Amino acid sequence: MDNPTLNLIHAHGSVRRYKPDPVPASAIERIVAAAQRASTSSNMQIYSVIAVTDADKRNQLAELCGGQSQIREAPVFLAWCADRARLDQVCALRGYMQSSETLENFLVAAVDAAIAAQTAALAAESVGLGICYIGAIRNNSTEVIKLLELPKSVFPITGMTVGVPVQAPRIRPRLPQEAILHWESYNPDQDAALLSYDQTMIETGIYKDRQVPIPGKEGQTESYGWMEHTARRVSQKVRPEMRAIIEKQGYGLK
Ligand SMILES: Cc1cc2nc3c(=O)[nH]c(=O)nc-3n(C[C@H](O)[C@H](O)[C@H](O)COP(=O)(O)O)c2cc1C
16 A cells, blocks of 8 residues: 555654754645644644744743754744633633533643644645654743743643754654554563564664663673663653643643
């Protein structure tokens, strides 16, 4: 099976170096129009996107997002937000009160924002632009909320740099499909797929042949691979303040 849409999807790679060429507002508008076509929970469209082109603001965002220079370089930064604020207006106009106490309400909005973001990513890539998601937008959520003047019930889920790539992106292999696609019921037996993917990723050279200790084998080392990379990441407690900030921004998480 082969067609231009599938080819585009399979050509994805995150872009972290951008040419200074501007991306016109009309291109951003077309990309967001495509994002707006994405499926959305009950057609409620519970998300917004803030397009930041101002260089000073992008510099500030770069600082708030772990000093990532791609945010300074890319002419556009998109902040994809869960947004129930306009639903307060809808409820007020119709004489209702929005219920915002449960985690489900936040999840629905966050999923809407993520689906729209990915649709925009593909739209941007389809016109030759590059993108990179910026989850680090949640490193300093309170400051980002202040900088982008986000009202209550608008919470930044992910950022995204957009611009003309300096070079075609590297394509990172993905897990063998048997680890991801389960037919009829979940198959927990994934060791072979994980070991094989670890080796595939080592062979790409992405990890520069670093050596790490083998767990349980004193004095022995092996190549740093995807499993070591991933295990290190998920063993850290990341952004423990997130719940409090989301609640402060107007979302109950019960
Ligand atoms: C929600 C999300 C947040 C991400 N945050 C960052 C980020 O802050 N900085 C970055 O350089 N890449 C970020 N990425 C990009 C991932 O690192 C990248 O998609 C992954 O390594 C796979 O590589 P590929 O997109 O080139 O295939 C993020 C991706 C996602 C989906």
